[in-house]
Amino acid sequence: MIGKLKGLLEEVDEDRLLIDVGGVGYLVFASARTLGRLPGKGEAFALLIDTHVREDHIHLYGFLERAEREWFRLLLTVQGVGARHALAILSVLDPAELSTAIMAQDKAAVSRANGVGPKLAQRVVHELKEKAGRLAVISEFSPPATGGGAGRAPAASGDAVDALVALGYRRSEAFTAVGKAAAELGEAAGVEALIKSGLQELAR
Known part of the structure; x- marks a missing residue:
């Protein structure tokens, strides 16, 4: 070989x-x-x-990069994705962008690839969300390790992402912006604060 x-x-x-x-x-x-x-x-x-x-x-x-080869192999584990589909996806999304799209469940970003329709794109982001952890360049929002507010931070982040998407931003870029906002503001940040900070990040 x-x-x-x-x-x-x-x-x-x-x-x-x-x-x-x-x-x-x-x-x-x-x-x-x-x-x-x-x-x-x-x-x-x-x-x-x-x-x-x-x-x-x-x-x-x-x-040219090991990360692209690893993503190629991972994409091929999705039912219905062949080598040409995988290369098409990697033609429009680099490894970091693909990781973000999967973590954000942004099927629209994946469906930009030639020959990849909405149904196949949905299968890609759904099936790879768990498998993509070892290749992800950003992390999902993590719940607080201690305290009575466990679970509130991820919920707030998710609501903030949905709000930015409703304003017209792509889910991948909204996910990244809110992720940076959550890291800066801390786990106790509320939805409004995350949206405001996310908008500031997107405006840069």
Whole structure:
């Protein structure tokens, strides 16, 4: 199994590239984000590879970052998501943005990917919410560890996110803004304070 390739960039197509490794050309599929970050033709670079072996073909999928490869593998665990769907999602959302979208249950962000409809996007954010913990770059709102107010902070944060979404902000960006507000204001912050601070964060 091929896990990494290092060579010279031969050519780039719409959804793939050709890398020359010691005179052997390897055809590698990649996300638009990865393809857009490649060096010029003839320049040296390296790719992490995920090899898929089927009865009728062997496909190589390439990634410049380990995080993108891990998300690719995780996306493939969702029923109905194939390699092309996974690459399409990673073409519109980088690993940090995808993590935020899943934690915020923002199916609209995921459905921006070519060929990913609302139903499949909903399945992605639903099925990966629990699995995504080890890859998440931001944490979900955590309830207070002690005290009688346990559970109030997450509820307030959730209400604040819903309020910002109602104002027209995307759920992912509202989730991130309220998360930063909650971290700054503390676990006892109320809904109004979180909304105000969240709006200030979004205005920056």
